Every structure is written in C-alpha cells, then in structure tokens.
Amino acid sequence: MKSKAEPKLPGEEEELRKELREVSSLSKALKTYPDVFSKLDSVLSTLKDPFHAIILLKEEKVLTAPEIFVLAHLAFSVGRIRSAMAESQVEWPERTVPPSLEDVHKKLLPGFAGQPVFYIADSYSPDLSRVRAERKAKEKIWRDEMTKEAAEVERVLGRRPGIREEIAIRKTNVQAVEQARLMPELGETRETLTHVHFRLKATREALRLEREIDRLRQRETLLEGEVLRSLSADLREWKDELEKAAWALGELDYLLRKAELAARWDAREPVINRDAGPLVLEGAFHPVVREEVEGRGGKYQPVSLTIDSPVSVVTGPNMGGKTVSLATVGLCVSLAQWGFLPPCSRLEFSLYDYVYFQPETPGKPGLSSFAAEVVALKDLLARIDERGLILLDEVGRGTNPSQGLALYAAVLDYLRLNAGEGSRVLASTHYHGLASQLNVPHWQVAGLTPGDGDLEEGDASGGKDIDWLYRHMDYRLVKVGPDTPVPQDALMVAKILGLDGEIIRRAEEFVAGTGPCGFRRDEPC
Incomplete structure (x- = not known):
C-alpha cells in the first residue's frame, strides 16, 4: 500500500483536505468504538501478502497449496473485516471497504467455520x-x-x-x-x-x-495436483474481486495507522491555503525526539514560529536544538502533504512541490564535507523555479569561517530573489549577523538564561552532565530584532559542563577584546 502512496502537490489542495478529514474523523471514532478497531487490527495484523498469488492467477498459472492458503486466508479475513465494520456507525471511505468474498470462502473452505488451514482438505475431492x-x-x-x-x-x-x-x-x-x-x-x-x-x-x-x-x-500427489488445477481455474473467475479486496484492506490498514498516530499526537487538521501564504506552526514537536527527551526525564519544548518571508534565519548554540527545529518543521509539512495529521496544535501552510532538508551532510567518497554541501546545493538549485520548503542547516561550516559565511549569505540572498513563488527558506547558522546582513526575519533559540539559580548551582558543583544541560536548555524559538545582543551560550555551556575555569575566564577576555596580543581589536601585535 505504501508503494502507491504519494504526497499531494500544489493544485491538489481539495483532495488533501478530504483525505485529512477522513483521518481526523477516524481518529475520533477510535475513542468511540475501541472494540471495533481492536478487531480490525487483530485481523489486519495476520494478513499475508496475496498479490503474488493474484498475479499468478492473471497469468493463468496453477497455484501451489501455500498460495491457495493465502487467498483462502484473504477471503476469511474479508468476512471478519466486513463484520467488524458493520458493528460501528463509522462512514468508512469506499476505497477501504472490501467486496464480499463469501463465494470464494465457500469454495476454498468448504465446511470450515474457523481459521483456514494450510492443507488441501479431503472435502475438495x-x-x-x-x-x-x-x-x-x-x-x-x-x-x-x-x-x-x-x-x-x-x-x-x-x-x-x-x-x-x-x-x-x-x-x-x-x-x-x-x-x-x-x-x-x-x-x-x-x-x-x-x-x-x-x-x-x-x-x-x-x-x-x-x-x-x-x-x-x-496417487494422492496426482489427485492433489488435480485439485490445485481445478481451484486455480475457479479462482481466476474471482481474480478482480480478490485484487480489489486486497487493495481495500491495504487502504484500510494505512488509514487506521494514520488515525492511530493522529490520536496519539492529539493532532489537528491543518489549514491549507491554495495561494502562496505564510507557514504557521504552533506547538509542533518531533515525536522521536520528544520520546527521547522525556525518556531522559526532560521536558520537551514544542516549536512555534511563523515564516512569512521568503528567507528566515535561526540562530542558537550547539546543542540548542536548531537542527531539531528545522527537522520538526520539515516533518510536519511533509506528513501533512502525505495525508497524515501533523504533530502540532496548529499548522497553516501552502502545498510545496518539494521539501528540501540539508542537515549536516555526510562526506561522499572523494569529497570533503564542504564539497558534499556544494554538490547538494547544486541539486537544490536545479529546482529553483518550483515552490519549495527549503531547510538549510549551517551551510559552509566545513570551510573557512569568513568565506563560509559569505557563501551562505550569497546562497540565501540568491534564494530570496530567485526561488519559486511561495517558496520558504529556513536557515540555521552560528553567525549572528547573517539575518541583519540580509535584512530577513531572525529567530533565535531561547537557550540558557544567565543568572538562573539552577545554572549558578550547576557551575558551583563543578560541572553537570549532558542530560542536565538538556533539561535546562530552553529550545523555544523567539523572534528577535537586529539590535538583539549576541548570546553567550557557548561559554555558558562550557562552564556548566565543567571546563577549567581559567580557560573560561580567558575566553571571556577574548570576547571582551581584552585578551593577549593577537586577540585584542584595539592593539596591534
């Protein structure tokens, strides 16, 4: 079933709204009819893939006993599925309701009321x-x-x-x-x-x-072969119904999994705009990361932001959650376009032709990490005329800092001026002045708050572990202006993790411009 699934693209807004309404309706029905959904899951979890056997029927081949068994099990399962569906008031989408295979059941399982068996029964001949x-x-x-x-x-x-x-x-x-x-x-x-x-x-x-x-x-083997030939010939008459039933059960299973996730995430239907508009996310979370954070005893902080400009920049320290924020934005939009209710309390967006996410790029054979980034950027720019959601994570970090910043600024400025109508670029960086240099919106990870009693306690104790830092980092994104001071989270993180105090003090001098020769701005060597 998943092999047939495709994301909805610009121009398919109404089809996606209908699909998401189905998921939303079914996620609510899960709470009303838990027993029905439990029965459906029980049947679907035991299904065998019938498509190989169906293809053989179309090719007029003689099925083996195991292949006959798979189709017998399909007919048996369809009966149970249809019975369970009838126990609820749910308006099941037509594509998820399998046609009756009662005649197939009677032919393949004469006299059997229970589970089909892996055996050519005596009753066949x-x-x-x-x-x-x-x-x-x-x-x-x-x-x-x-x-x-x-x-x-x-x-x-x-x-x-x-x-x-x-x-x-x-x-x-x-x-x-x-x-x-x-x-x-x-x-x-x-x-x-x-x-x-x-x-x-x-x-x-x-x-x-x-x-x-x-x-x-x-003699028994010969007679079993005759039975298989006879059953295969009979089953060819029902090959279309068998195929429709198999696809319907696949559609049903896929829809149920979407509904289960929506219920688990308490997800809502997104607002889908036909025209190019802002991307609004509220209370968004990455399910895998949230589970990991809460498993460590931490409290996950959801992402909220509005991207209403062609290019926006996110800054923050290492371990500040920039990459996770980008991944969360991309995940929510991608899931929505694939027909899943996204893990957030609100999503408003326009459909994109593609979602591009470039986290830290692994090196390719013969290429440095920077060269791999450049190759990936060339692939991105090949789709410059389409409407895309482009998520860039620290481009240029694998080369000279000043040239890396210049290249990153040039790439973002090029995308700002040339990307397809309605495209949105969200770019993370360590370079605090990048947003003001490009005159684009600037979002900053809230980070660690200086003067927090907990942080002072962490410093006095001679250093905390990584888990402690995760628990005290504020990962929320805050929109800031061009005059916002550069955060000092890097030194604070080093201090909290117990780096030697003399090194921290000297680093603070360098930042203040009072360090030794070679670091002071107002004193030549």
Whole structure:
C-alpha cells in the first residue's frame, strides 16, 4: 500500500483536505468504538501478502497449496473485516471497504467455520478423500506389524526399539550382541569402536505394505495436483474481486495507522491555503525526539514560529536544538502533504512541490564535507523555479569561517530573489549577523538564561552532565530584532559542563577584546 502512496502537490489542495478529514474523523471514532478497531487490527495484523498469488492467477498459472492458503486466508479475513465494520456507525471511505468474498470462502473452505488451514482438505475431492483414507489404514496396519517386532525384541533383549530408530548395544555385552544378530526382527546397521547398532527389519508383510503406501502416496500427489488445477481455474473467475479486496484492506490498514498516530499526537487538521501564504506552526514537536527527551526525564519544548518571508534565519548554540527545529518543521509539512495529521496544535501552510532538508551532510567518497554541501546545493538549485520548503542547516561550516559565511549569505540572498513563488527558506547558522546582513526575519533559540539559580548551582558543583544541560536548555524559538545582543551560550555551556575555569575566564577576555596580543581589536601585535 505504501508503494502507491504519494504526497499531494500544489493544485491538489481539495483532495488533501478530504483525505485529512477522513483521518481526523477516524481518529475520533477510535475513542468511540475501541472494540471495533481492536478487531480490525487483530485481523489486519495476520494478513499475508496475496498479490503474488493474484498475479499468478492473471497469468493463468496453477497455484501451489501455500498460495491457495493465502487467498483462502484473504477471503476469511474479508468476512471478519466486513463484520467488524458493520458493528460501528463509522462512514468508512469506499476505497477501504472490501467486496464480499463469501463465494470464494465457500469454495476454498468448504465446511470450515474457523481459521483456514494450510492443507488441501479431503472435502475438495471424493477420490482424494478415499485414497487418503486407504493410505492411513495401511499405515496403521504397517505400524501394528512393526510394533509386534519391537515387542519381540523387548522380550528377548529387554530393550524396545522405536519403529524407525536404532538401538545401540555395547560391544562388551557380547551375549546381547550375538542375540541381536540372530534375531530375524533386527538388522545390523553400523558398528563403532564401542557399540553395535541395530534397527527393526521389515517383515515380508511390512515390505508389501510399504510398497502399497508408496503407490497410494503417488496417487494422492496426482489427485492433489488435480485439485490445485481445478481451484486455480475457479479462482481466476474471482481474480478482480480478490485484487480489489486486497487493495481495500491495504487502504484500510494505512488509514487506521494514520488515525492511530493522529490520536496519539492529539493532532489537528491543518489549514491549507491554495495561494502562496505564510507557514504557521504552533506547538509542533518531533515525536522521536520528544520520546527521547522525556525518556531522559526532560521536558520537551514544542516549536512555534511563523515564516512569512521568503528567507528566515535561526540562530542558537550547539546543542540548542536548531537542527531539531528545522527537522520538526520539515516533518510536519511533509506528513501533512502525505495525508497524515501533523504533530502540532496548529499548522497553516501552502502545498510545496518539494521539501528540501540539508542537515549536516555526510562526506561522499572523494569529497570533503564542504564539497558534499556544494554538490547538494547544486541539486537544490536545479529546482529553483518550483515552490519549495527549503531547510538549510549551517551551510559552509566545513570551510573557512569568513568565506563560509559569505557563501551562505550569497546562497540565501540568491534564494530570496530567485526561488519559486511561495517558496520558504529556513536557515540555521552560528553567525549572528547573517539575518541583519540580509535584512530577513531572525529567530533565535531561547537557550540558557544567565543568572538562573539552577545554572549558578550547576557551575558551583563543578560541572553537570549532558542530560542536565538538556533539561535546562530552553529550545523555544523567539523572534528577535537586529539590535538583539549576541548570546553567550557557548561559554555558558562550557562552564556548566565543567571546563577549567581559567580557560573560561580567558575566553571571556577574548570576547571582551581584552585578551593577549593577537586577540585584542584595539592593539596591534
């Protein structure tokens, strides 16, 4: 089912609204009919992929017993699904309701009311039933014959061999070995350094029965082949219904998973604008990151921001959550365009032709990280005329800082002037002056608050661990103006994590311009 899923693109706003309404409606129904949804999940979780068998039917091939079983299970499951659906007042989307396969069920499972079995039943063919009954009767007579021999061996040797198992007699027990060799019921099979091994020897009657049983098994195999050919021919008449049912169950399963996520996230339907407009996010969170943060005992802080300009910049320290914020924005928009209710309390946006997210770029063979960034940017610029949501994370960090800043500024300015109508660029950076240089909106991670008693306590204790820092970092995004002072979070983080105080003091001098020669702005070396 997922292989057929596609995101909705500009011009498909109404189709997406309808799809998201279905998800929203179903997520609410989950609370009203929990038993119904539990039954549906129980059936769907046991489904086998039927499409290979359906393709073989279309090609007029003879199905094997396992392939017949898969289709029998599909017919059985459709009956249970339709029954569970009827127990609720939910208006199921037409594409999720499978057609009845009752006739298929009756054909493949004659007389079966429970779960289908992996077996060509006797009820498929009277001849098959007769041959199997005869084989089983002769197998019983054969076992009885061999059991008599085993009983005689036990009487003489005091040990009872299994019908198809060896018995081992120690060579030191010379008398028992000789007795065994003289018994017509036993045949010697092998000899080791310490033991002589024997097995029951079939009597003339047992050998005759074995030949009869082999003949019946061959006949049984031929009759099973006839049953498979007959069933395959019958199933070809229902191949279209089988395929429709399989796709319907796939659609149902996909929709249920969307509804479950929406209920788990307490997600809302987004506002989708047909024309290019602002991207508004409130209370957005990244489910994986939130689970990780809360698992460490921390409190996750959701992301809220409004992107109403072609380019916006996000600044903040390392570990300040810039990358997570970008990923959260991209995730919410992408999920919405794929028909999922996004993990946020509010999303208003226009559909994009693509979502581009470039976090820290892994190096490619023969390329530095900076070269890999440049190659990725070329791929992005190839779609410059389309409407895109472009999320850039610290472009240029892998090269000379001044040139990296210049390149980043040039890329953002180029996108601001040339990106397709309605495109939105959100770019994270360490460079605090980048937003004012480009005269674009500036969002800043709130970060650590100087003077916080908890922070002072952390400093006095000689350093805290990373988890402590995660718990005290404020990851919210705050819109700031051009005169906002540069945050000193880097030195504060180093201090809190217990870096040597002398190093911190000297770093503060360098920042203030009072450090040694080579760092002061007003004093030449």
